[in-house]
Amino acid sequence: MTFTVRAPASSANLGPGFDSLGLSVPLYTTLRVTPQDVTEVVPLGPELENTPADESNYVYKAMLLAAKRAGQDLPPARIEIETEVPLARGLGSSAAALVAGVVAGNELLGRPLDDPAVLDVTAREEGHPDNVAPALFGGIVVATLDKLGTHYVRLDPPANLGVTVLVPDFELSTSKARAVLPREYSRADAVHALSHAALLAAALAGGRLDLLKHAMQDYIHQIWRAPLVPGLSDILDDAHKHGALGAALSGAGPTVLCFHDTREDTARLHTYLHGVMTKNGLTGRVMDFPIDTAGTVVTRG
Incomplete structure (x- = not known):
């Protein structure tokens, strides 16, 4: 059968x-x-x-x-x-x-x-x-x-948590994205990663949507991969000013993921993300999803 x-x-x-x-x-x-x-x-x-x-x-x-x-x-x-x-x-x-x-x-x-x-x-x-x-x-x-x-x-997923993804019209292989990562990290970067990963897991488990923009900070991979994804640094720094609860590179990229509150209109966030693509000469799709x-x-x- x-x-x-x-x-x-x-x-x-x-x-x-x-x-x-x-x-x-x-x-x-x-x-x-x-x-x-x-x-x-x-x-x-x-x-x-x-x-x-x-x-x-x-x-x-x-x-x-x-x-x-x-x-x-x-x-x-x-x-x-x-x-x-x-x-x-x-x-x-x-x-x-x-x-x-x-x-x-x-x-x-x-x-x-x-x-x-x-x-x-x-x-x-x-x-x-x-x-x-x-x-x-x-x-x-x-x-x-x-x-x-x-x-x-x-x-x-916490109540009212949705995702918005920006999917650019270019490919980025995982091997290329991993190749730019350093072989060693400082103790400070390791502590930053551990503390923020723990805070992120706790915030998601506890429904603390207010903590996501703080918890999603990362020095382990995103800063190194940012040159491969035009506009990524801007989105990580500023998306929360345009309706995102937090933002991250999705996997190895080039897709970028933003969390949003499903009770809020995402039009402002969409406009911002399309603007970032236009500024960087990119095309792509912006889509909202539940988890x-x-x-x-x-x-x-």
Whole structure:
């Protein structure tokens, strides 16, 4: 019987929560899997037109990861792949594909892996859990990855917290964005990161929206990546003056995420963000979203 796996996009880091904090965004990668005698990989839609239509596809490789962890052979199937997640934009497109693939592989095998095992497989493949954890579980997730396993706490979004994303019309690879980061940090920068990440997690857990603009300050990655994303520094400094509760580079960028209060009109914030793009000769989209709370969903039929 055919089943469908839908995994959401995600925004990681949220400022100081580097490689450990993220949330789920309602843009989806969807797989339709039909068991059959031979394997077919079928990417669909404009976002995936240049991706492999064979077993070298990243989604199929992710399905194989589930089989490897389970110690089983992956049965053949037709796998149709679609996505709404823009590629190489800092919205977790690879994490959504990875999570969808591992969950689909696990489903095809009869679910030998529980959720913690699926999280561990995907986090170790990515090298960090900040995108895969919210893609799998939805909501806001704080997670760590170490030799003992992958550990996480999922938070329901605070009441009235929404996100506004500015998605520029250019790609930025994670490898390029990581290459600009320093190899070492000062003690002062380490203390700043730890204290602000702790404050951000506590503010999100406690619904303290008033603290977000303070808690989201970061010296670990955003200041180093700012030259790769024109206008980012301005947004981080000034978005709160135009209706944002706080702002951060989304993942490795170039997308920028702003929190907003859903009780307030976001028109002023949209106007500001479009103005920043125009000032820097960029084009792109500005969109409002709730935080996805469902995570990855499997349906049959």
